[in-house]
Amino acid sequence: MFSKTSHYGIALGIILIASFVLQYTLNVHTDPTNVYSLSMFLVMVLFIILAIVKVSRTDEEFSIRGGLKAGIGVILLGTFLIWIYIIIHASFIEPDFVDKLAVAAETDLQANSDFTDAEIQSKLVSLKENFKFTMFVENVFKGLLTGFFVSLVTSLVIKSGILSKPKN
Numbered sequence: 001m002f003s004k005t006s007h008y009g010i011a012l013g014i015i016l017i018a019s020f021v022l023q024y025t026l027n028v029h030t031d032p033t034n035v036y037s038l039s040m041f042l043v044m045v046l047f048i049i050l051a052i053v054k055v056s057r058t059d060e061e062f063s064i065r066g067g068l069k070a071g072i073g074v075i076l077l078g079t080f081l082i083w084i085y086i087i088i089h090a091s092f093i094e095p096d097f098v099d100k101l102a103v104a105a106e107t108d109l110q111a112n113s114d115f116t117d118a119e120i121q122s123k124l125v126s127l128k129e130n131f132k133f134t135m136f137v138e139n140v141f142k143g144l145l146t147g148f149f150v151s152l153v154t155s156l157v158i159k160s161g162i163l164s165k166p167k168n
Contacts, residue, residue, distance in 0.1 A: 004058070005051040009074040012047040013081025016040060020082065020089070030100045044143070045150050048074055052154045064155040071151025072144060079143035086135050098131050 019040050023029040028036070048071040055070040056062040090097040102124045109120045127134060157163060 005054060005070045005074055006077060008047050008051040009077025012044060012074060012078030015043055016078055016082040017085045020085065030104045044075060048147055048150045049154050052151060052158065056158045062158060064159055067155025067158065068151045071154065072147045075143045075147030079139045083136055083139045087132055098128055102127055
């Protein structure tokens, strides 16, 4: 089943990478409040829905489990590709990327008055040391959580037949 929808995951990964490159060229890739995050979320939802609709139109009986597999597979492949690109980007294209993220995180943490300066510095050191794992959690795990719920809702809607044409 995943071989039927893997091209959606690869296309999603390419679009996410292109969005990141666009953000990089506009120098907003370290800004956590840019509009590209919302637009890429909508693109991810669209690709999940397209993959599940494709699976539902096969000759075999559609199941919610099949829809979940297709949707989660697409989001997993797409977010894994963007995670790999971000690691490559931080290693070769922009070696000071982690430092720029740390500066943005420090500004964000200082805006929250609950943290002392020592706690902020400790969090920044942890971010720099665990950058690859932090990016993995931020991209892949959040994507899986989103993908699960979008896939579940889409699969339930398709399985219930709400959107199908009435048979007269």
